[in-house]
Amino acid sequence: MSHSVLIRGGTVVLPTGQKPADIAVTDGIITAIGSEVSDGAEVIDARGLVVLPGVVDSHVHFNEPGRAEWEGWEAGTRGAARGGVTTVLEMPLNAHPPTTTALAFDAKVAVASRKALVDFGLWGGMVPENLAELPALAGRGVVGFKAFMSESGIEDFHRVADGLLAIGLKVTARLNALVGVHAESHEMVERTTREVREEGRVDRLAWCRARPPAAEVEAIKRLLGCMRGAGKGVRAHVVHVSCAAGLAEVDAARTNGVAITAETCPHYLAFTEQDFERIGPALKCAPPIRDAATRDALWHALLAGQVDLIGSDHSPCRAADKRKGDDDVWHAWGGVSGIQATLPVLITDGLHARGLSLERIAYLTATSPAQLFGLYPRKGAIAVGADADFAVVDPQKQWTLDADALETRSGISAYLGQTFTGKVVRTIVRGRTVFVEDQVVGAPGWGQLVKPNAPHAN
Numbered sequence: 050m051s052h053s054v055l056i057r058g059g060t061v062v063l064p065t066g067q068k069p070a071d072i073a074v075t076d077g078i079i080t081a082i083g084s085e086v087s088d089g090a091e092v093i094d095a096r097g098l099v100v101l102p103g104v105v106d107s108h109v110h111f112n113e114p115g116r117a118e119w120e121g122w123e124a125g126t127r128g129a130a131r132g133g134v135t136t137v138l139e140m141p142l143n144a145h146p147p148t149t150t151a152l153a154f155d156a157k158v159a160v161a162s163r164k165a166l167v168d169f170g171l172w173g174g175m176v177p178e179n180l181a182e183l184p185a186l187a188g189r190g191v192v193g194f195k196a197f198m199s200e201s202g203i204e205d206f207h208r209v210a211d212g213l214l215a216i217g218l219k220v221t222a223r224l225n226a227l228v229g230v231h232a233e234s235h236e237m238v239e240r241t242t243r244e245v246r247e248e249g250r251v252d253r254l255a256w257c258r259a260r261p262p263a264a265e266v267e268a269i270k271r272l273l274g275c276m277r278g279a280g281k282g283v284r285a286h287v288v289h290v291s292c293a294a295g296l297a298e299v300d301a302a303r304t305n306g307v308a309i310t311a312e313t314c315p316h317y318l319a320f321t322e323q324d325f326e327r328i329g330p331a332l333k334c335a336p337p338i339r340d341a342a343t344r345d346a347l348w349h350a351l352l353a354g355q356v357d358l359i360g361s362d363h364s365p366c367r368a369a370d371k372r373k374g375d376d377d378v379w380h381a382w383g384g385v386s387g388i389q390a391t392l393p394v395l396i397t398d399g400l401h402a403r404g405l406s407l408e409r410i411a412y413l414t415a416t417s418p419a420q421l422f423g424l425y426p427r428k429g430a431i432a433v434g435a436d437a438d439f440a441v442v443d444p445q446k447q448w449t450l451d452a453d454a455l456e457t458r459s460g461i462s463a464y465l466g467q468t469f470t471g472k473v474v475r476t477i478v479r480g481r482t483v484f485v486e487d488q489v490v491g492a493p494g495w496g497q498l499v500k501p502n503a504p505h506a507n
């Protein structure tokens with residue numbers, strides 16, 4: 050039996066701009082956008098609200114199978130639902146086994162299909178041991194391959210030295226697959242970490258000093274070197290760039306025709322080192338939170354168009370693994386739980402504070418990632434024929450994130466107690482409301498696997 054939904058009277062953010070419109074949905078697909086849309090069986094009143102395309106969060110870690118106690122697919126996608134995230138692209142680590150083989154891919158799809166409330170795609174991993182497995186993973190439908198230039202922090206996911214990365218990029222170029230790179234220079238981070246630790250420092254800012262922006266810049270330069278000669282079709286995407294200097298390297302290469310893109314994350318836009326000093330391990334991540342001048346320069350670069358997309362890098366762990374670093378930053382596990390924060394941060398600090406338009410927010414959080422990872426036009430924009438994935442937001446609503454509204458399993462988030470102007474009030478995945486009236490109403494198992502379009506399909 051067909052199910053129809055009418056979203057009435059909202060300000061709809063379309064690729065062509067925002068306009069007041071009704072949206073008709075039948076069986077999870079957008080069938081009409083306009084002013085003469087007839088009634089649906091379910092009518093959603095969006096007057097006074099903004100309808101954005103659902104966020105395609107291309108960078109999350111749910112850690113299941115293997116480390117479900119760190120988060121898991123249900124808690125992770127409940128957070129997605131609250132954050133207006135309708136599709137997640139999940140990283141190959143820190144699940145166990147990591148998604149570095151076709152078998153591990155199948156195991157993760159099995160658990161995600163049972164538990165996810167929102168749609169999901171999977172990254173594969175590129176590690177020294179699995180270059181021969183990359184074609185099989187590509188065949189399974191990974192959205193890209195994640196590689197680390199520095200230590201990942203986890204024993205079953207090794208970094209690839211430059212020589213291996215160059216070989217891996219040749220393999221992925223032939224597969225027309227994208228490589229997502231954690232770009233911090235292993236050699237530089239190792240040296241600066243040793244220097245800082247020899248001073249006996251255990252304070253929070255020691256972590257920042259040990260991993261300077263220069264380590265990102267050097268790694269990006271070396272990545273570009275590895276891409277040279279990899280062949281036609283080589284594509285790289287630098288995840289979680291924290292500084293404008295890193296973005297400038299990417300931008301300069303792109304100007305010269307290199308197929309390289311860059312992500313930044315809400316926590317680099319929302320917080321400074323002073324916040325990290327005050328909040329502590331909840332904000333420990335790599336690359337680290339930067340000083341205020343670097344943060345402001347990152348915003349400037351974003352507003353100038355040098356950021357391709359925003360991903361949350363939602364990466365939780367057990368509460369105890371954060372708390373043990375309260376007095377000694379080296380002991381805390383790294384990773385920020387931020388899947389709920391992307392839109393609130395971009396609306397509060399972007400739209401209201403810096404004039405970042407809603408169209409640009411839609412592009413950075415939905416259209417751009419959907420295009421880069423081959424999910425467009427099914428995902429990423431509000432258009433007839435696309436999946437009916439929406440984040441309905443009240444851009445003027447002031448609110449504070451409290452513990453009741455935080456889904457992450459550990460209960461730990463740097464955003465707890467933060468006040469925002471701009472709230473997700475409803476999230477819709479393929480026509481089904483999964484979050485409304487401050488309640489997650491979606492059901493595990495609703496989420497479906499998405500795979501990239503065949504090469505050159507768009």
Ligand SMILES: [Zn+2]
Nearest residue numbers: 108140362364
């Ligand atoms: Zn990550």
